[in-house]
Amino acid sequence: MKVNVIGAGIIGAALAWRLTKAGADVTLIDPHPPGGVASAASFGWINAAHGNPRNYFDLRMASMTAWHRLKKQDATVPFHPDGTLYMHYDTDHDRHFAEHSAWGYDLRWMERDEIAKAEPNLANPPERCLYAPYEGQLHVDAAARYFAEQLIAAGGVVVRQHVQNLDTGAADHTVLAAGTASVDLARTIGVSVPLTSPPGLLVYSKPIKSRIIFHTLLSEGLHIQQRPDGRLVAGADFGGGSINDDVQAGAAEIFTRMARSLPNAALEYDTYSLGLRPTPIDGLPIIGQPRDAPGLYVAVMHSGATLAPVVAELAAQEIMTGHRDTLLEPFGPDRF
Ligand SMILES: Cc1cc2nc3c(=O)[nH]c(=O)nc-3n(C[C@H](O)[C@H](O)[C@H](O)COP(=O)(O)OP(=O)(O)OC[C@H]3O[C@@H](n4cnc5c(N)ncnc54)[C@H](O)[C@@H]3O)c2cc1C
Structure with a gap:
């Protein structure tokens, strides 16, 4: 065929x-x-996060399982199952926890001292966050x-x-x-x-030799990962918000938010990318x-x-x- x-x-x-x-x-x-x-x-960000209907959750979950399987078969697959910390706690997270736990999704609560241990470079660890160990990042x-x-x-x-x-x-x-x-x-x-095709703006730091963060970190108006090459990458929204309108100003704002949340890292700005999401x-x-x-x-x-x-x-x-x-x-x- x-x-x-x-x-x-x-x-x-x-x-x-x-x-x-x-x-x-x-x-x-x-x-x-x-x-x-x-x-x-x-x-x-590889996830089956909240806000999706059950049938879409099932598809995403099956795909996350497929990424884990591929990674087991071949360690060179550029998927890194490091998990996510949902740092911005609100009542939505209670609903997310209850609903997705009932669907069999692995979600755990973490308290401030555990968060500080898991992410020692974070400026202000929240009182509590949700931890999703099965999630990860893909290059x-x-x-x-x-x-x-x-x-x-x-x-x-x-x-x-x-x-x-x-x-x-x-x-x-x-x-x-x-x-x-x-x-x-x-x-x-x-x-x-x-x-x-909503735009999506991401900002990159210059590579840092040591590991600065260990999970995908999500908070209100900021999500961050550290890539295998040492660069930190951050965005502000998942759906094309106003921060994408003025690209230079938006990139500077995202970088400032990222640098503030990781003051020990002495981050240096590298570049940004603006992609269109096929939605x-x-x-x-x-x-x-x-x-x-x-x-x-x-x-x-x-x-x-x-x-x-x-x-x-x-x-x-x-x-x-x-x-x-x-x-x-x-x-x-x-x-x-
Ligand atoms: C900023 C941003 C953040 C995102 N974050 C996430 C995330 O965290 N998690 C997640 O799961 N998804 C995320 N997405 C969405 C995800 O990246 C896309 O859904 C995915 O990359 C789409 O892949 P694709 O192969 O369909 O499209 P593309 O990667 O756009 O590939 C399409 C290809 O088609 C080719 N093409 C176009 N026209 C022609 C032609 N006429 N003839 C031949 N070839 C052609 C292009 O050259 C291109 O190589 C994000 C997207 C963006 C932009």
């Missing part, structure tokens, strides 16, 4: 690899080397490159090409995984992919074959860092066998 996959970000690369493993003759197409656009500007563009290398090792092909118009007749299946560019590409064959209008992933476009399979979503391995596995299964897993049911492209 011949499959063309358009887009070598985290979604296209992971799915192309899975399809190759399942025996398809796969060509992964992108004008740039694998690594993606949104993927290269992503925070990469997202590195993960896309990892999957592309695995794809090539398994016999797949990567082609550097900008696709102008979708041609679903060129292969048995065409996977559209071009992130925000999927909207215009789908339109070339009359298919609608209803996305918004379907209802916030949920779009995964599946549109009714009116035979041969096309759409895989476009936010939280693609979290979702890539399970989407790759289940979409590859659907493309190869026609069987659609119940986990994917709510996320079809014809729901709009």
Whole structure:
């Protein structure tokens, strides 16, 4: 079976690899080397955090399990299961704790002395926070490159090409995984992919040799991780808030917040990135074959860092066998 996959970000690369493993003759197409656009500007927090309906939680949870499994199989997978501290305590966290614990999610309360031990460089540890040990961080563009290398090792092909118009007749299946560019590409064959693309600003410090923080840290208006190369990366919101409007001022503000929360680290500003989040209008992933476009399979979503391995596995299964897993049911492209 011949499959063309358009887009070598985290979604296209992971799915192309899975399809190759399942025996398809796969060509992964992108004008740039694998690594993606949104993927290269992503925070990469792997989570099934609060505020999501149960069926979306289940999909995210299955994908977190898949990341842990991949990491066990190959330690070079750039996923780091360091856990998250939810530092900004409010009553929402009580609800999150009750609901997600009942769903089997591993959440624990930490008191101030434990927090200070877990994160000794933090300026003002809160009285209490939630600890999610199963969460982690992904180096997202590195993960896309990892999957592309695995794809090539398994016999797949990567082609550097900008696709102008979708041609679903060129292969048995065409996977559209071009992130925000999927909207215009789908339109070339009359298919609608209803996305918004809110901006997301991240700020990077210069690398620091020692470990400054040990988890993903979330507080109101600030989330921080330390990357394996020693840089600290911070953002202020997960949905395109006003801090993204004036990029220079927003970056300076985020850096100031990060530096204040870690005064011992003597952080030096390095750079910022501004990415567009490929976000379907209802916030949920779009995964599946549109009714009116035979041969096309759409895989476009936010939280693609979290979702890539399970989407790759289940979409590859659907493309190869026609069987659609119940986990994917709510996320079809014809729901709009
Ligand atoms: C600031 C920010 C923070 C985020 N934080 C998180 C987070 O903490 N956790 C999380 O799970 N998710 C997060 N996300 C979302 C996540 O990064 C994305 O959902 C994911 O990267 C999308 O991957 P993708 O492969 O679909 O798209 P992309 O990475 O954008 O890849 C699409 C690819 O398609 C290619 N392409 C485009 N047009 C064409 C064409 N005409 N022909 C051929 N190829 C084409 C592009 O070159 C690109 O390589 C964040 C995103 C941003 C921007």
